[in-house]
Amino acid sequence: MAERVGVYVCHCGSNIAGVVDVAEITRWAGTLEDVVVSREYKFLCSSLGQAMIADDIRGERLTRIVVAACSPHLHEKTFRRACANAGLNPFLLQMANIREHVSWVTKEKQTATDKVKALVAGAVARVKRHCPLEPMPVKVNPHTLVLGGGIAGIQAALELGDAGYPVYLVEREPSIGGHMAQYDKTFPTLDCAACILTPKMSEVGQHENIKLLTYSELEEVSGSIGNFKVRIRRKARYVREDVCTGCGLCIEKCPRKVVDEVFEAGMGYRKAIYTPFPQAVPKIPVIDRGSCIWFERGKCRVCEKLCPPSAIAFDQQDEILELEVGNIILATGWDLFDCRRIPQYGYGRLANVFTSLEFERMCNASGPTGGRIVLRDGVTVPQSVCIVHCVGSRDANYNTYCSGICCMLSLKLGHLVMEKTEAKVYACYIDMRPNKKDYEEFYWRLLDGGMLFVRGKVAEVTDMARLPQEEGKLIVQVEDTLLGKQRRIPVDMVVLMGAIEPRRDARETGLKAGISCSMAGWYIERHVKLDPVATMTEGVFIAGACHGPKDIPDSVAQGAAAAARVQGMITKGTVMIEPVVASISADNCSGCRICNNLCPFNAIDFLTEEKVSKVNPALCKGCGTCVAACPAGAITGAHFSNDQVGAEIEGLLWDAHGDGQPAMAEDALTLELAVS
């Protein structure tokens, strides 16, 4: 029996109809073989558009649907649901992507219309070969892995934990807290970062549903939504977490002091056995193998001798934990741009040029200077400070994006300088972008408060004085674009607002979890506007600055949003996954085992008795590599069978084989098969 195909062409307002002759496509599609209904509509994805399709499925007894509209990545689910609601198997639908692949990228109407015809012909030819498929229900493990213990990860873990679901919170450093723990104040309210963060940290530490794994890293992820298996490397702490009381005696007595490049941003010191900061969660120190005297020379062990509960264990080894989780939230955060990459700003060469993170630590009351703002010599209070915006952001040589938070950060730091010293504060900016709730008001406050704003990108920071008043100062060379003049501003201290960059190993971590990064290295969300925390990989979510530069409120919101998405799935208990898997016909399988080694998921077993291979559908991810490789043609890829793809090729080339004889094409194909 011939299929009854319905073709629906979407105008998408003027997005498609403005470039493609939709009426002509609709008319022409109606002439294709087996097409019984062909309609156009302004917005097919609207409820009315969907209802139209559903009515036709019932009224016209349609057995196949083609929707020519946007990318299947956007609305395939929508139209599949519409089919299912009308009683048609959702896999009997095919979309022709005539927006992203045609109307948005083609200039000329005739060419666009021609290309759409080919795509529609391909979809019609393919859909007739579709088979009904049933999605596979998968149970969702209620455990969740949250990777990264900054504010976004903390929020996500707490939301899930409070909802009653078990969470593993994995953090690379010895303590959770992330970058927020390094700050003194937070904009725009200037409330103390520690006052709002540390309660959340200790809540995480004591939470009955949160298993905190600090000083640990993600090694490997396998499995898929509902049933991920993750391997976590617990780095040897050399301190037994179950015994240590966190008294801190070991830290006090450790004779080795080293510069703390991570938490103190190189501004302060820590011991070889340390917690990054006094409010660390957990309060259990770690021994840094690289700086410990015992590991270096085989002497010392002072900490071991003095530890009251004997918690020091020099024989500890890295431990691999295997966890089973249903969902994963990545909240891996950001790294600061290496300001040495812009040599004309003098960082690393001119002592009194600081990075924003160094300056944050200096402002922090529990930081290396006790909150005093002083020059690198540790005593001199600066008389003037210049804050340089957009260091490595909005710059074609480094990062083209705007780091988003630096304008407000600069205002905050300017405020702190003016509060704590008598210094004059300059800020050299390209544009001021305080664009969220109460941010503009904060800017006004600083404008009224006497902070000096110079609109212009800084060309150079130098110590080469030209005028007597520049002697012994740092000179900031900048074109003031509002005055239209070059200026040389002599100051005692320069603070560089370095760009917010993805973690150096973000790409690697993303690959482990099966998600991709943008060119800049930010994790890509499923949809920029409508699905900002989900990713293309089901069951993997992103939160916080790993998705793009973000301030604290946004990171918290995203952490909570990701947790909400995960909760939804856990509450439901099962998710339906696409049945796009391979299967092997035992009758046709020759038992050559070529496919066995092609599968990276070990989804193909060889049945020794029957001498045939068999696909385990639970492990198969549906890539189709084995299907393409089987010399006997015994493997079928559901929804992407040779038959279906072949039909699509034929359809797409409906206008190409007019001058030759299609029959010869069949010859060519058999010939090729004979050759292989």
Place this chain on the structure above:
Amino acid sequence: MQREIYEPKIIGFFCNWCSYRAADGAGTARIKHSPNVRVIRLMCSGRVDPVFVLKALSLGADGVLIAGCHPGECHYIEQNYKTMRRFALLKHTLRAFGISERRVRLVWASAAEASQLTEAINELVEDIRTLGPLRWPANWAEDDGHLPAVDRILLEHQSAMEIGR
């Protein structure tokens, strides 16, 4: 008189995760490019059976563009490496058929590389324009059938395997 520009017909096999998303990204960013590539979405470039390519060419396509995730970034861990291997063998077969290797290309495009992908598309289209139409079905008809082609393949195979020297 203005000469009509020859518009080649090209079939694209794009993987679902990187290159198809890059093509979608080109749409979202409104990057105008040659409309000659008609894309088939597959889950992975590893699904590209060489027969698909030959079928497309034999049905009148002038070229084929296979696009996948960058090596090391495959959504299925390593399947694009298998694409790469197959592609090398496919080129061998194409040579045997007397089809220019330039007609079939394999490119990598991450989901973020919309502009790189469109550049690759434009480049391929221009290249095939200089080659002219393939007219495989027509060539077959003009030829005395497919047997000479089989002979050519055998000769090619023998010389590659150094048989009979």
